[in-house]
Amino acid sequence: MNRKDVLDLDDFSPEEIQLVFETADAMKEVLSRPIKKVPALRGKTVVILFYETSTRTRVSFELAAKNLSADVVNITAATSAVAKGESLVDTIRTLQALGADMIVIRHEQSGAPYLVAQHLSGSVLNAGDGWHAHPTQALLDMYTMREKLGRVADLSVVIVGDILHSRVARSNVWGLSKMGARVTLCGPPTLMPMLEKRGSISDLPEVRVEYDIDRALDGADVVMGLRIQKERQDGGLLPSLREYVQLYQLTQERIARAKPGALVMHPGPMNEGIEIAPDVARCSQSVIEDQVSNGVAIRMALLYLLAGYKGHQL
Amino acid sequence: MEKAIMSDVDIRRALVRIAHEIIECNEGVEDLVLVGLRTRGVPLAKRLAQILGELEHAQVPLGELDITLYRDDLDTHGLYPSVRRTEIPVNIAGKRVILVDDVLFTGRSVRAAMDAVIDFGRPRCIQLAVLVDRGHRELPIRPDFVGKNVPTSRDEEVKVRLVENDGSDEVIIARGTSEGCL
Amino acid sequence: MYELIVKNGRIIDPSQDMDVVGDLLIREGKIESIVPGGLNDARADCEARPSLDASGSIVCPGFIDLHTHLREPGYEEKETIATGTLAAAIGGFTTVCCMPNTNPAIDTLATIDHVRRAAEAMASIRVLPIAAITKKREGKELTEMGELARAGAIAFSDDGRPVPNSRIMRYALEYSRMHGRPIISHCEDIELAKDGVMNESVVAVKLGLKGIPAAAEDIIVAREIALLEAFGGRLHIAHVSSTGAVEMIRRAKEKGLALTAEATPHHLTLTEDWVAGQRGNWGLEFPYLGAMAPYNTDTKVNPPLRAAADARALIQGLVDGTIDAVATDHAPHTIVDKQCEYDQAEFGISGLETALASLMILVHRGEIDANLLVRKLTIGPARVMDLPFGTFKKGAPADVAIFNPDEEWTVEPGRFASKGKNTPLAGMRLRGKVVCTIVAGKVVYGERARGGMATRLETGQAVNVQ
Numbered sequence: 016m017n018r019k020d021v022l023d024l025d026d027f028s029p030e031e032i033q034l035v036f037e038t039a040d041a042m043k044e045v046l047s048r049p050i051k052k053v054p055a056l057r058g059k060t061v062v063i064l065f066y067e068t069s070t071r072t073r074v075s076f077e078l079a080a081k082n083l084s085a086d087v088v089n090i091t092a093a094t095s096a097v098a099k100g101e102s103l104v105d106t107i108r109t110l111q112a113l114g115a116d117m118i119v120i121r122h123e124q125s126g127a128p129y130l131v132a133q134h135l136s137g138s139v140l141n142a143g144d145g146w147h148a149h150p151t152q153a154l155l156d157m158y159t160m161r162e163k164l165g166r167v168a169d170l171s172v173v174i175v176g177d178i179l180h181s182r183v184a185r186s187n188v189w190g191l192s193k194m195g196a197r198v199t200l201c202g203p204p205t206l207m208p209m210l211e212k213r214g215s216i217s218d219l220p221e222v223r224v225e226y227d228i229d230r231a232l233d234g235a236d237v238v239m240g241l242r243i244q245k246e247r248q249d250g251g252l253l254p255s256l257r258e259y260v261q262l263y264q265l266t267q268e269r270i271a272r273a274k275p276g277a278l279v280m281h282p283g284p285m286n287e288g289i290e291i292a293p294d295v296a297r298c299s300q301s302v303i304e305d306q307v308s309n310g311v312a313i314r315m316a317l318l319y320l321l322a323g324y325k326g327h328q329l
Numbered sequence: 330m331e332k333a334i335m336s337d338v339d340i341r342r343a344l345v346r347i348a349h350e351i352i353e354c355n356e357g358v359e360d361l362v363l364v365g366l367r368t369r370g371v372p373l374a375k376r377l378a379q380i381l382g383e384l385e386h387a388q389v390p391l392g393e394l395d396i397t398l399y400r401d402d403l404d405t406h407g408l409y410p411s412v413r414r415t416e417i418p419v420n421i422a423g424k425r426v427i428l429v430d431d432v433l434f435t436g437r438s439v440r441a442a443m444d445a446v447i448d449f450g451r452p453r454c455i456q457l458a459v460l461v462d463r464g465h466r467e468l469p470i471r472p473d474f475v476g477k478n479v480p481t482s483r484d485e486e487v488k489v490r491l492v493e494n495d496g497s498d499e500v501i502i503a504r505g506t507s508e509g510c511l
Numbered sequence: 512m513y514e515l516i517v518k519n520g521r522i523i524d525p526s527q528d529m530d531v532v533g534d535l536l537i538r539e540g541k542i543e544s545i546v547p548g549g550l551n552d553a554r555a556d557c558e559a560r561p562s563l564d565a566s567g568s569i570v571c572p573g574f575i576d577l578h579t580h581l582r583e584p585g586y587e588e589k590e591t592i593a594t595g596t597l598a599a600a601i602g603g604f605t606t607v608c609c610m611p612n613t614n615p616a617i618d619t620l621a622t623i624d625h626v627r628r629a630a631e632a633m634a635s636i637r638v639l640p641i642a643a644i645t646k647k648r649e650g651k652e653l654t655e656m657g658e659l660a661r662a663g664a665i666a667f668s669d670d671g672r673p674v675p676n677s678r679i680m681r682y683a684l685e686y687s688r689m690h691g692r693p694i695i696s697h698c699e700d701i702e703l704a705k706d707g708v709m710n711e712s713v714v715a716v717k718l719g720l721k722g723i724p725a726a727a728e729d730i731i732v733a734r735e736i737a738l739l740e741a742f743g744g745r746l747h748i749a750h751v752s753s754t755g756a757v758e759m760i761r762r763a764k765e766k767g768l769a770l771t772a773e774a775t776p777h778h779l780t781l782t783e784d785w786v787a788g789q790r791g792n793w794g795l796e797f798p799y800l801g802a803m804a805p806y807n808t809d810t811k812v813n814p815p816l817r818a819a820a821d822a823r824a825l826i827q828g829l830v831d832g833t834i835d836a837v838a839t840d841h842a843p844h845t846i847v848d849k850q851c852e853y854d855q856a857e858f859g860i861s862g863l864e865t866a867l868a869s870l871m872i873l874v875h876r877g878e879i880d881a882n883l884l885v886r887k888l889t890i891g892p893a894r895v896m897d898l899p900f901g902t903f904k905k906g907a908p909a910d911v912a913i914f915n916p917d918e919e920w921t922v923e924p925g926r927f928a929s930k931g932k933n934t935p936l937a938g939m940r941l942r943g944k945v946v947c948t949i950v951a952g953k954v955v956y957g958e959r960a961r962g963g964m965a966t967r968l969e970t971g972q973a974v975n976v977q
Contacts, residue, residue, distance in 0.1 A: 037411065038411065040414055045415075049450060050449075055399070055403060125720050126853045127852045130806065130850075209713070209716065212712055215713055217713070217784045219716060219717045322403070325408065
């Protein structure tokens with residue numbers, strides 16, 4: 016994979032995504048061994064720089080890096096302190112001077128990883144930036160679909176919930192479209208980004224927008240729920256969470272409209288009882304735990320593939 | 330400039346001989362596990378397993394090993410090579426593991442393979458079978474079973490072609506082409 | 512007594528619908544005459560005055576910028592009157608109207624006096640201060656506009672913010688009937704634009720950035736026009752950026768309302784795609800435009816860079832007269848203000864030194880002609896503010912800009928006279944360059960005339976002008 020950074024899936028080719036999947040297959044086998052560790056990244060320093068709280072993504076990256084024998088440095092910072100004190104660029108320059116080979120960054124502001132990439136000669140892996148992108152999540156979602164359904168192409172994937180604020184939805188739209196799946200976005204209009212006025216050279220791929228969940232789920236191969244944050248009600252975007260539950264919660268009856276054996280997915284953390292009914296989260300169709308374990312394999316694959324980039328030494 | 334040093338018949342004879350040596354050395358095939366190194370060690374291991382099975386009327390477990398993640402030269406080439414799956418179908422703890430590869434050169438692949446095997450458990454022993462030993466070892470590694478010893482110079486390249494990968498069986502030696510890989 | 516001849520230039524003066532090749536004669540800081548075809552040799556001999564050779568260049572009245580942030584007092588780290596006016600001179604401007612969002616705001620006789628005196632001491636060109644509409648620009652109480660106008664406030668604006676309270680805006684417009692100076696409105700519905708950092712569109716969706724919808728601008732433009740129609744006064748709409756605003760202003764002008772409007776070079780030539788790192792819309796003539804990294808904070812400006820259709824509507828507005836003037840909205844910032852996350856970056860583009868060259872894109876693309884461009888930089892803004900500049904009529908102050916329409920140059924912010932290096936045009940090659948700027952008959956930038964010889968004037972050596 017000839018790239019310095021993984022910032023978004025918009026610049027990935029289907030072949031690159033396929034390579035990530037195949038490499039993840041090998042990593043998955045490593046994870047099945049009694050000793051889940053290979054020396055591939057021995058001597059490399061991976062800095063995990065999180066400006067936003069997270070358990071699963073941070074731990075997933077940390078395990079991925081450690082399984083590849085990299086040295087891992089964890090930095091958790093509050094953005095508020097950053098606004099007052101050390102700027103992101105200063106932090107990156109310092110980490111560069113200290114010998115960071117790769118930086119895994121999560122930041123609450125869209126685009127921050129691009130700023131990091133411009134100031135770091137090493138690789139940058141976006142672990143989620145604002146509403147913009149969460150490429151490793153989309154890759155592990157697609158990898159899970161491929162594992163369970165045998166393919167990604169031609170699948171009908173419905174993403175339900177707060178699309179407007181969701182980096183997971185955006186990255187999945189890019190990834191799934193590139194791999195030939197059909198994407199339907201479903202949610203209340205106030206939580207749906209404005210996608211009507213197209214025609215710019217910087218467009219998103221075409222997707223279907225559906226406000227009615229029953230129509231959206233008809234014949235779906237994959238149903239992906241997104242987290243609804245309680246703040247949305249306070250911000251006036253939702254009249255009430257109660258109404259959202261009535262109109263959009265993923266329930267057994269609604270899932271039944273999808274194809275038999277359709278996958279139920281969720282990037283986590285879940286609000287059970289809000290966007291997803293507890294029995295749906297744990298039903299036989301749910302692959303939510305597979306998503307978590309596949310996440311480590313996908314991140315190992317990306318760390319390995321990025322470590323091989325030599326462009327910055329040319 | 331290419332020169333054939335082993336024909337398909339030579340390769341088959343060498344493998345049959347190696348199989349006999351393996352049986353003799355290990356007093357049978359009990360507890361044996363054959364592990365082929367990707368890429369061309371895998372079909373060679375398969376052929377050996379078949380010969381051993383015919384000779385001893387027993388099935389010898391067969392594994393495939395990709396050593397990429399264990400290589401010590403990842404940073405010296407360009408992009409990192411593709412990683413493929415490793416499959417070791419049995420628990421190797423206490424077993425006699427025979428690594429199978431096509432060409433033994435510097436010994437670094439075998440070093441990586443031994444590290445990888447040990448991550449799967451603690452075998453009773455590890456032995457090494459190669460079709461060609463071309464010398465120039467950089468590590469203290471010695472093959473247990475050799476199809477053919479071929480004296481070479483460093484800038485020569487020994488290529489093993491197998492039906493499974495290349496359409497025909499032969500071993501050739503080429504002069505002054507690209508640097509031999511690990 | 513100072514005299515000067517600008518020889519052999521293509522003289523464009525839209526105030527007289529003039530476009531001729533000839534000589535421009537200046538005496539005692541004023542325009543003496545224009546000689547089409549140039550002085551004949553005999554007369555040139557007896558008129559042996561210092562001269563500048565303007566062959567191949569366009570000679571026009573000095574540019575007037577209705578919208579400049581000089582940042583002084585209070586934000587001297589971003590810009591000072593000295594650096595900002597030198598940048599203006601390099602850009603061909605001979606008059607700038609400076610905005611009052613300083614610290615303290617220009618909202619009292621003391622602050623306006625401070626700016627005027629600082630300008631007298633340090634400015635390379637004419638500086639006309641704009642005072643705030645409301646005290647401290649808080650939108651609550653009107654400033655003493657009548658006295659401020661007498662003390663030299665050329666107009667009034669809370670720029671950077673709208674006047675959120677419609678009742679206060681009504682009073683401001685009513686008050687302008689007395690002092691006659693324009694009320695300049697920064698049209699933005701604060702609630703609708705809240706936390707937004709770029710134009711609201713699919714591009715913002717792609718980038719995951721919060722949008723500022725064009726409706727946020729349109730709503731306040733509609734309100735200002737309604738207030739103007741109901742209560743009279745003199746209204747000027749700053750930095751128009753949306754198709755809707757252009758249409759409303761056009762209709763209001765058709766009704767004969769007393770309003771004028773300006774558009775910036777960046778809204779006329781750039782689009783929201785630049786935020787995504789896509790610069791393709793500049794057309795085939797500029798094949799060296801590749802993609803740049805997205806989230807370049809130098810593209811962050813308020814109002815935001817809008818869609819290509821909006822830029823086309825603005826150009827149409829220039830052509831049909833809906834937009835009276837091009838104004839830079841020169842908004843210099845420090846490196847630290849811009850070298851950060853997109854959400855945290857300050858709004859604004861440093862525009863004085865690239866204005867002419869970037870606008871020349873429109874001329875080179877054939878969308879407007881050079882006469883129209885010069886009009887929108889000279890007599891257009893002069894009429895908005897009712898100024899005696901922007902014309903070559905006999906006796907007018909000899910403010911002159913000389914530019915070569917075809918000279919190519921590379922934008923190197925590190926070499927800007929402005930402290931603000933924040934431009935999305937960094938590194939780009941532009942076609943069209945100001946070569947000389949003259950204020951009241953004195954060369955303040957470019958080639959200094961000296962007894963028929965011309966020497967290059969170093970920047971920073973500019974002559975002070977009262």
